[in-house]
Amino acid sequence: MKKTKLAVWKFSSCDGCQLSLLDLEDELLEIAETVDISYFLEASSRLKRGPYDISIIEGSISTPHDIERITAIREKSKFLLAVGSCAVFGGVQALRNYTLPGEYQQVVYEHPEYLSSLDASSPVSAHVKTDLELRGCPPNKRQILEVLTACLNAKKPDLPSGSVCLECKRKGIVCVMVSKGIPCLGPVTHAGCGALCPAHDRGCYGCFGPKETPNTASLSAWISGKLGMSREDVLQSFRHINCYALEFCLESIKHEPKDSSERPEPD
């Protein structure tokens, strides 16, 4: 039987999602035996031409060249899996979507005229159809394995829905917000990380993005009113890793300074 051809593609990103895949140390040999890893530059320079059965996409669409590449990859991939906050929501680099075109380039680069980038960093799904998306910064390597396994065995992948709170409660992690007053985005954030941050006594920072029907307004009212979080900090909480995810984006706008004179000068 012909092996399933797997390709892994990088777009605008930090490579962390690909590392999550390589981090599957115990299963990597079995994966390599079971599927034909046809294109995975971070792991091997041995490359095979498409078409591919499964394409895993890391990174956001940030340049005109990215659009050309993702369109071509979609055409030669049967199943397209977007992985991580960049591919699913545009990533932290989508912070530039909140500035004037070229504003950051002017500050960072000596010769911004050499750059060719889009005004906005956007998710893969804004350009081509994705078959499935796995969130997280970084994504959960177990979820990547679950999707690969499901694809190979024609099974529905078991991926949790609901909030991070469910994971805390099931693991017996005592709520950091209720018991310590630490602001936490867990109640509005999609499950899947295994409550990594609360397990280490930190509030969730929402790296898995908004959960289904997130009530960000109610949580914002609580963390600012009861826990004393400043308006700017509430804005930063939502305008963070997943700043371009719709519900987090809309919530962050509500906490913008009321008039432009309050706006801090860029450093």
Next chain:
Amino acid sequence: MHFIIERENLDRLLAALQEHGRIIGPRITENTFGHRDIASSQDFPAGWTFEQDGGFFRLRQRRDPSLFAYTVGQDSWKKELYPPRSRLLSLQKTESSFSVTPEKSSSEKVVFFGVRPCDLAAIQIQDIILIQGPFADPEYSRRRENAMIVAIECTQPAATCFCASLGTGPGISSSSDYDLALTEVLDDGLHYFLVRAGTEQGRAVIAGLGLAEAPEQNIIRAENLVQEAASRMGRTMDQKGIKQLLYDNHEHPRWDQVARRCLTCGNCTQVCPTCFCHSVYDRVSLSGKEAERFRSWDSCFLLDHSYIHGGSVRVSSRSRYRQWITHKLASWIDQFKVSGCVGCGRCITWCPVGIDITEEIQAIRQSDERGCNA
């Protein structure tokens, strides 16, 4: 019959209980409270109590050495009897078919030490559903059989407690299902516990220790402490006609108000000691040669929970919150002949935005639009 055991002899009781099995009880570790293994009475949170309110829980130090002057934390005993995630069976592919290996149920003997009256009531409600009901759960039954229950009456209720209005606490009625029931008394420098047995197993422990019968005055002192606790409950929930009240108010505007605050995060259902909803899912190995079936806690606050052909039935937060509270306080009575609420207050404390079930009921009752105040 009441017996008496002094604080300094409590370790003798623990030693006797260890004969039965591993003791799990209240403990503070890493600045949080939970049910953990207990090796000696030093492990109990001596001189600690909790301050609780909507969305608020803090450990506070007391001026006395009492061991049980608090109520309940985030975890209930549901976690021990009905684990959040358990494997049901494993499957192996054979040449022409597959073989099934059901999961062996736990045979470990345990002692639950410090079960509060509300939690005792909750265990009895889960017994009705998971042992006596038409869908008996063998794993739950087995764990229940293997658990010895040492209950403790409450003398220091929290602001979120309302067991007195439900008749589930703060005292333990003799008809409750416990092996031993304790009441802690601190009086003029004396520190002792009154002990009652509810089963033969409990009586055997008391007999083995050769405990003295408690003098009448000590019994009265303990009863007074519990009665005082009943009068100091932080919250109340009027049970009068509650079933019809909820059935008659499906369209009450209060549901819209609470939906604006509700995060649909599901915390209330996870910490509730009687919520029993679960989902079943399968895991398959990469090769497809092995598979496992798991069960894990579910929540009626998830869209998936009401997903049927074509979509979810309860899409709005309003409908999901209403469903939870109406099932818990009304249709539960039709289904299981008992309310699903025991007044432990966990859903109030551990709601990240402090939604208060007693306040919601009170609001609906006060403006019961159809005039149903039966």
